[in-house]
Amino acid sequence: MINKVIHNKIKVIIVLIVIGFSQIVLAQNAPKEEDYYRITKVPTPEGVKVEGGGVLSLPDGTIAVCTRRGDVWIIENPTMANGYPSKFIKFASGLHEPLGLAYKDGALYTAQRGELTKLVDTDGDRIADVYETVYAWPLSTHYHEYSFGPVIAPDNAFFVTANVAFGNEEWWRGESRVPWRGWTMKIYEDGRMEPWATGMRSPAGYGLIDDELFYTDNQGDWVGSGGLWHLPKGVFTAHPAGLKWSEHKDSPIKLTKEAFYGKIDKRQVKKNGRYVKPENIIDEEDPDFVYEAKASFPEVQLPAVVLPHGILGISNSEIKVDKTGGKFGPFSGQVFVGDMGQSKIMRVVLEKVKGEYQGVAFDFRSGFQSGVMRMDFDQNGNLFVGETNRGWGSAGTTNSGLEFLTWTGRIPFEMKTVKSMPDGFEIEFTKPVDKSSAEDLDSYQGKSYIYKYHAAYGSPQANLETINLKGVNVSDDGYKVRIVTDNLRPFYVHEITLNGVKEKESGQITLHPTFYYTLNNIADGDKLELSQLSTKRSSSIKKKVAKKTKASKTAVAKKTKMVLTDAQVQPLLTNNTCVACHHKEKRIVGPSFKLIAKRNYTDEEMVDLIYNPQPKNWPEYATPMAPMPQVPKDEALKIAAWINSLK
C-alpha cells in the first residue's frame, strides 16, 4: 500500500516533468523557414551534372534546364508526382555555357557565351535539330565574359545582359574589351540588335516586372553592393566599363567615359611601374555616391532596391515575380531574387514613388544545397531552382543541383510589405500584430547607410546613422503599423529590425524581422499627428532590472577576458555580415573561422585584418575579402576573441 502510494507519487512527478519539458520544447519551437516553404531535391541521373544556368517551366508541365555543360534537359514529372521519378530528356547539347532559357512559339532560346540561339525540334522527337544563331556578339574570350538571358520583352524581342572582362595587369578592373560587354542588348528575331543600356558589371539576374525590364548586379568594382535596377532604355547604372562604346552610332547613351572619369576618379595609379589596386579609403573625406553622380549625369539610374552586401546575398541572381495567384503563399505579385554565394532567396516589394521604382527587401528562404542561379514557377506554384557556385564557393553541401521550393499552406507571420510615407514607413503584416508590443518603440531598432561609388572592390556601409522612432501607429485590425521618424535620408538604405513586434495569436516575432528599404524618394502624403502616435517605451519600466544585471556582468568581465559563446557571437557575426563568407567549420567563400584561428593572430591583429584584409594571405581563396571598417571596434574584438577560442 505504501509502496503503491510512493509509486503513484513518482508517476505524478514524472508527468509533471514531462509536462514541464514539453512546455519548454514548445517555447523553444520558434517558427522556421521550412515550416512554410519546403525544399525538395530533384535527383539527377548518375553522370548528369546540372549546373543550372537556366530554368524554365514549359507549357506542357515539364521543366527545361540548361547547364554549364552545354546541355538542355527537359524534365518530365519534375516534382516526382505519383511516386514516380522524373525523366530527363536531353533536348540539346554542345552549347557554350548557356546562362538562361526562354520559350516562344514552340522554340527555346538561350544565351550562349557568344550568341543568342534558337533551338527547335522540327520533327517532334524531343531532340533539337535546329541551333539557329539569332544574333552573335563579339567576345575577347576572357573567362568572365558570361552572357545572360534571354528575357522576352513585351514586344517579343529578347534582352540579353553581358558581363565585363577583367584587366590583365589590372586584374581587379572590369573592362569592356569588345562591344557590348557591360551592356544590355535588345535583340530581335530577325537578327537586329539594339544596345539598350550600360553600367552592367556582372548582371546575372534579369526579369520583367510590370512589363518593365529589371536586372540584378553583383558587388565589385563600382558596385558597392548588389541590388535590383530598373532598366529603361538609355540608362547607365553602375560600372563605367561599357561607356567605352557610348560614341558608337547605335549607342542610346551619350555619356562618354572621358566625361565620367573627369568627374569621378578612375583610381588608376602606377607605382614603381606597376598598377596599384584601388582599395577603400578609410575615413574618406568626401566619398562619391551614385546619387551624386546622377546629379551630374542624368543617364545614371539608381538601384531601385539595394540588397545589402553580405546580408541579402553576396552575388545576386535571378529575378522572378510570383504570378501563381496564391499557390506559392501570401506574397503573390511580389518579386523573388536569388543569390549564388549565400544559396538563398530574398523577397522584394516595389512601389513607384515620384515616378521611380523603389522598395523594400527581406530575407525569404535559405538552406539550398548550392548557389541559387535561376528560378521559375511551375504550373502548380512550385519554385524550381537551378543551382551552381561555379568555383566561387557558396553555402550548402554541393556545387550544383536542382531543387524546388513548395509552400506548405501555412501562413508565416511576416512583414508583407513596407511602403514609404512622408514621415516614415508603413509596414503591412501577413497576420495581425499584438498591439501592445507593436506600440512599444523598443520593439524597433533601425539604422541607415549608403554605399560608396568608387573603383575599389565593394564598399563598406558608409555614413551609418541610427534611426530613432518618434512614434508608431497601429491600425485597428492589427495588420498595419506606421512608424514615424525624423531620420529619413533620401538614397539611403533604411534597415529596421522588428525585434519585439509580436503576432497577436502566437506571440512570436516575424520569421524575418528586418526590412531594408531603399529610399530614393520620400513619398508625399499626409503626415501623422503626434497625437495619433504611441510613444511608449517598455525599457523605461524595466530600467532597474537592466542596471542590476549590467553591473554584475561588468564585474565578471573585469576579472577575466570574456569569450562569447557560439550563441552569443552569432548576432554579431550576422549583423556585421561575417557569415556571408565564413562559417565556423566549413569553407564557404572564405576560410572557416577555425582555420583563421590556426593562423595565431592576436585579437588586435585580427581586428586590423577585419579593417584591412590581406587577400594575399589566402591565395587559394578566389574572392578577396572587402575591408569592413564599419564593424565597431568592440564588436570586432569580441569576434576576434571568439575566433581565437576555436584553436
Next chain:
Amino acid sequence: MKIKFLLILVLFGLCLSAQEEIKLDNLNDFKAQAGNWQIVGDVTVNRHVDVHHEATEENDSKKKKKRRKKKRNAIEPPKAIVSTPGTGILLNINDKEKHDALITNWEHGDLLLELEVLLPKGSNSGIYFQGRYELQLKDSWGVKNPLGSDMGGFHNNWETDEAKIFRGIPPTSNASKAPGLWQTYKVHFQAPRFDETGKKTANAKFISVDLNGVRIHNNVEVPTYTGGPIEKNEVAKGPLLIQGNHGPVAIRNFKYQLLKESSVELTSLSHVIYKGAFKGLDELNENAKVATGKSNKIDILSVGEEDEYGIMYIGTLDVAEKDDYIISVGYTGGVKLIFDNKKIVEDNSSSGEGWLNEEVTLSKGTHKFILINIKSAAWRAPRLGLSIKSKSTNSKDFHTYDSYPPNINTVSPIFVQPDSKPRLLRAFVSFNGNGKRLSHTIGVGTPEGVNYIYDLGAGNLVGVWRGEFVDATPMWHSRGDGSFKPKGAVQWTFLNQPIAQLSDSNTAFPETGTAPEFVSKGYVIDKTTWLPIFKYRYKDVDIENRITPDPSNNYVVHDIQFSKSGLTNWYCKLASGEVEKMSDGAYLIKDKQYYIKVLTGQIPIVRKVNGETELIIPVDGSNIKYEIIW
C-alpha cells in the same frame, strides 16, 4: 560574379630540348653501310603506292611475277618514293642487296632525341635506342586500335622463354599521319641502370615520347630488348640504330642530346636554425640561433617550425666537370644562395615563393656553398629545394622529397567523348594550341574518331584530328576559362573567312566574318548522320558547310553549297602555306603537312598575298567539295 585571382603557376626545369644537330650534309655521324642510306635534298611520295605490297610481290612465285612484268612493260609503274639530290634529308631505299641498318658512331645512355620522319604507304622501320629498344616507325595511318607494332609502339620481341618475352607496348593513341607527310618525334629516353656487378637495377625507361605533338608514352619501362636488337642483351651504353630492311624511310631535323647523371655533390653539409619573425635576410643573427646540426640533404622540415624561422646551410659543392650549370632554388619566404662568396640568387623577402633559376659556370673542384632561407608568412607552408643540372646532365635534387614536394595537379580531368552519335561542343579554342583564341568555335567529334573544329564566326574549318575528342577541364573545372583542348594531334589550317568576294586577285581574304556582310546562322543537325550542317549568309548568298569523315573514317571531306550561282570574283581559300602539286591532282601543303584534293573539278590557283602563299579556287556558286588528308 566575382573577380578572379590570377594564379601563376611557376613551371620549372622540366622543359628539355635536344641541343646537338646532325646536319645531314653527310653520313659522318654514322657507321658505314651498304649504301641503302643516302643524303638527299628532297623526297616525294606517291601516297597511293604501297611498298609493303611491292615487297610481297618480290616473294611471289615466278609465274605471277612474269605475268605482272608483262603488264608493267606497258606503263612504268609509279614509284612509292623519289628523291632529288641535295642535303638535309636522310633517306633509306632498301632492296634485296642493300638493306643495312644505320648505326650512329656514338653511343648513348640517357638521351633526348628529336627528329622528323616520313614514310611511304606500307613502309616500316624503327628507331632502336641503344640498338636494343625499338620505337616503331610505320605507316599506321587509319589504324583505329594501334599495337606495339604500329607507329609509336614498342615492338614485341619473339622470345619464347617466359623470362625474356616482351609483348610490346602500343602508343596510348594513334597520332600518326598519312603516307608522305613529315611526322615529328620527341623522345626522352633513360637508359637501364646496372650495379658494379653488372646486374640491372633499373629498366630502360621512356620518360616521354611525343608523336606529332601528342604524348603517346609517359614513363614507360621497357623491361628487355625488343624484336631485332643489335645484340640480345642490355647495356649501359649503345648506339642509336635505325632499321633499314623493311621499306623506305626519310628523316630530317635530327637533333639529340646525350645526358648523364649529374656528378655534382653537396658535401660537409651543416645547418644553423634560427627562430624569429625575420622580415629580411640580414636580420638573422647570433642571438636568434636555436640549433645547429649536420645534414645529408636540404630539409626545411628539420627546422621543426611552421613559421617565423631562419635556416642557413653551409657546405661544399664538389664539381667534377667544368660546365654551365642551371641552379634552381625553390622556396617560401626569402632566400639567398651563395657560391664562393658570390651571390647566385636572392629574394630578400619574408613572404615570397617560387623558383629562382640562374645559369652559372662552375669550374672543376670544390666551391663553398651557403644557402639561407627565412620565412615569416603563416599562410605559406615551409618549402626549400635545390636542383642543379647542366645541358648534358639530368637534373639532380639536393633536398628531401617533402622539403619541396613536386607540384602535382590533382584535379580530376573532364574528358568529352562521343558515344554512338557525333558529339558537338562549343568552346573557345586556341588556334595552333597556343595562338589566337577563337570565340565562336565548335568542336565536332565522331564515334569513328575523326574530329574537327569549325569557326562559326568565319565559316571556316580551322583544324582536324583523329582519335579522342576533347579535354574540357579548362572550361568546366572551378570557374573555368571557357575553352577546351583537342585530345589528338590537330592539323591546323588557317585563320580567315575562306569564302569571299575579292576586288582583285591581290586582295587578301577577310580575317574573320564581319556583320552585316557575314552573318552566322548556326547549324542544323542532319538526322541521318547526326552531324551539323553549318549555315551562314555572305553578301545575300546562303552558304552551307558540311564536313564529314570520308567512308574509311580517316580524313574529312568538306562540302560547300551556295544558294546562288553566277557569282563573280568570288574565291574559296583551301590552304595556306607552301604548295606542291602531286601527280594525282592533290596538293601537298605547308612543307608536307597535309594534302588537299578538290573533288568537284575547280582548278586551284596558287597565289601569294602579303607574303603568304595560298591555295584558292574560284567560286561561281556551284558546289565545292574537297578532301583534307593528313
